[in-house]
Amino acid sequence: MTQTLTYQKPNTKGYYGKFGGAYIPEMLHRNVEELREKYLSIIAETSFQKEFQLLLKDYVGRPTPLFLAQRLSALHQTNIFLKREDLCHTGAHKINNTIGQILLARRLGKTRIIAETGAGQHGVATATVCALKGMECIVYMGEKDIERQAPNVARMKMLGAKVVPAKSGSKTLKDATNEAIRDWINHPNDTHYIIGSVVGPHPYPDMVARFQSVISEETRWQLKEKTGSELPTHVVACVGGGSNAAGAFYHFLDELSVQLVAVEAAGHGVNSGMSAATTQLGKPGILHGSKSLVMQTADGQVVEPHSISAGLDYPGVGPLHANLFDSGRGIFLSATDDEAMQNAFEVSRLEGIIPALETAHAFAALKQMKFKNTDQVVVCLSGRGDKDLATYMKAMNI
């Protein structure tokens, strides 16, 4: 079962190097196995691709622009291009994946959709595509997150989704994921679980990465139009579970000249005890169905991370990224809550773009890097900052 080494695709059992696999209880086996058997052939179908591409274009608004950010470039004395995923419908890259998965779910004959959400971005993107396709939608969200993300809860409800509070454990994203998995166990026949990131049992990490790979697919031709070369010197993206980074890196993963820079949330500081920098703090372990790096105690209990940005507030990271870290293919940096805040304001004023707090971590990391003035740096601008307005207002004492 040898296959050509690639950072892009897992082996047939879902492993990226040492990480991945499908560590699931038997109750999920049939559903996950059905997905594994069918996802590649369904995605390859002409009718699927036609519908997927049309929706990405007319509904999501793709291709998203690749924008040369001149004032930011001047600040860093290099060339910085912003891949504008913030301009996607619903305000972030998350919808690339939910469009793909809803079309897949319909082809699998599923009628009921479940999802987990942290900040609510993936929940909104799921509720959106369920409305679009007239499917029942149940979103699990930590009780704590429901309190602190009221506007997104309202958006999901307006779109017709049922938002169910996860009351177990720490009452945040990891518990919402547990509850969604339990729901799937209890509804083995009619339900598809739309996971929002490149995490979970095989084939989810690969499937979500493929749906998000449109980001780097477009980046290649857009960069060629602008610079004459398809390959940037650097691609920079923030990483929680890692879906926007997986999409932004995807078509550059096996182009070894391209530096892939993943930026994690350091929270109050990597060693503060209030952090979400999984590759720095995690050890190999199993969380939500795959082997990856996991923040955990010496006894193997999963610990609660901290980040100001709910989208990066996850104690694991996708197995694709764990392998990039482990193999040295990816460079992993981190930015603190404060650095993210400062850079959100800086980018707003330099470029007239208010980024999501998640994305602000990627901007903060630019300051930890050294660039040549000939470098071509692509930053994945994964989402817009409207959802973080309450946090930004607090920082401005409004």
Added chain:
Amino acid sequence: MSRLVKLFGQKKENVLNVYCTAGYPELNSTITIMQSVEKNGADIIELGMPYSDPLADGEVIQASSSKALSNGMTIHILFEQLKEFRKSIQLPVILMGYMNPVLQYGFENFCRDAAAVGIDGLILPDLPEYEFETEYGAIIKKYGLDFIFLVTPETSEERIKKLDALSSGFLYAVSSSATTGSEKDFNAVEKYLQRLQSYQLNNPILVGFGIKDKQTFATACKHANGAIIGSAFIKALENASNIELTTQHFLESIIK
């Protein structure tokens, strides 16, 4: 011969496996509960190792795990508590838990230490059969531990036979595709158990999930070798002022 194999050699019906979470309700209540479970007529003890993210368990068992963790339970402490348990307990004892804490303990060390204190078998619901066959199964065997796979109503005949072939001790039949403690219609369950019976599997079958009283236990036992009670017992222990009495009353309500 393992204690499980010996048990099923002697007793082929109405085998009662009682689940409790190690370190619940008190850090040091585990041995007392095990002794009471044995004294009051159960046949197997399934000891849950608490985990922060127990995907295959329902609310009641998750809550007991959280409590056990906040009581300070770890695998190291559990093995310390179990050091002398074979002096007072003869029943087969299996450990149930999730892969992550076991991996952190060290998989081989875990099997070695479990076998050394007198544990008979393991249930690790998130250890899939591929990883079992390629990596972990051999280690489990090396230390003479039985390994019990789960099957569900959704599991195909072919797969049930494969999991049966990989299991030893018994096969754990999840009564409905539901996390532990859910209430489900037992008619569908009966059909499923009849189907399992018709396959003539190598291992005895114990039914778990949704067994909560005399009636559900009896129904499960009609078409299987016995059943596992978990959530209902945990619920009984929740407000127990006297663990021995509570255990006695609970087991009497099932098998007397």
